[in-house]
Amino acid sequence: MTRLLIVDDQVLIRAGLAALATAAPGFDVAGQAATGEEAVDLAAALRPDVILMDIRLPGMSGISALEYILGRAAEPKPKIVMLTVFDLDEYVYAALRAGASGFLLKDTPPERLLAAVKLIAEGEMLFAPTVTRRLIETFAQQPETTRERPASLEDLTERETDVLHLVGQGLTNEQIAQRLVVSIATVKTHFNRVMSKLSLQSRAQAVVVAYESGLISPGRPDAQRQRP
Structure with a gap:
């Protein structure tokens, strides 16, 4: 049962x-909040699995509430899906960097929204197609010379770097x-180590790091990963 905070x-x-x-099987609405402040309090009290939150x-904005919740939550931290009516919302990038696990439009069809929540609860990520394009365009507008590889990326093993590269895709x-011709459990182990070493809160943040570090070049996401 996936516990939700809306x-x-x-x-x-x-x-x-x-x-x-409530009408869908496998979901339990643990609580509802109308403000960021209420969301922070209820997230701590109810410990939901997934939070659907207006950006x-x-x-307190949705992004600020997201940062407070993830910064204070005990493990396992909730997955937070940001909702908006704007497919070109200027806060998309900030939300992803802050640790949002997904970003969906409010007019997403009900069946797709529930499928997205289920996917995110399982540790994956999901963005509306227009949001994904905007994210890639943001990186594409940045000169490659301005992108610096974080020092912490050098702490990753060869296989951990391979996993990060594929997550970024x-x-x-x-x-x-x-x-990689390995088990799913092995992938999860490598990715958990990536998350720990890079102090990441969500899979979406890993995608951001993959692009910002130059591991993936905008416009060439399927290219062989860049070596240090």
Whole structure:
């Protein structure tokens, strides 16, 4: 059973999402919040598996609430999916860097939204296609000479770097296992070590690091990874 916390300042949207999840098998709506402050308090008290949160909230923003929640939560930390009505929301990049596990539009069809929540609860990530394009375009606009490889990336083993590169391409653990001819459990072990060594909160942050470090070049995500 996946426990949800729904955060949106619009009561109709909040109630609609709650009704949708309640009617679907495998989901339990643990709580609802109308503000970022309420979300922080309820996340600590209820310890949901997944939080669906509007990126634009009155007072404390969705991004600030995300940072507070992930910064204070005990393991396992909740997966946070940011919701917006804008496919070109200027806060997309900031949300991903802060640790959002997914980013979906509020007009996402119900069945796709629930499938996304299930996928994210299992440790994967999912973005609306337009959001993914915007993310790649953000990196593409940055000159490669301005991108510096984080020193911590050098602490990764060869195989850990391979896994990070494939995660950056958007592959699932199953797809990475097939590509590297190893078990899914082995992929998870390597990726958990990557997350720990790089102090990452989510799979989405790993994608950001893969691009920012130059491990993947915008426009050539399937190219062989760049060597140190």
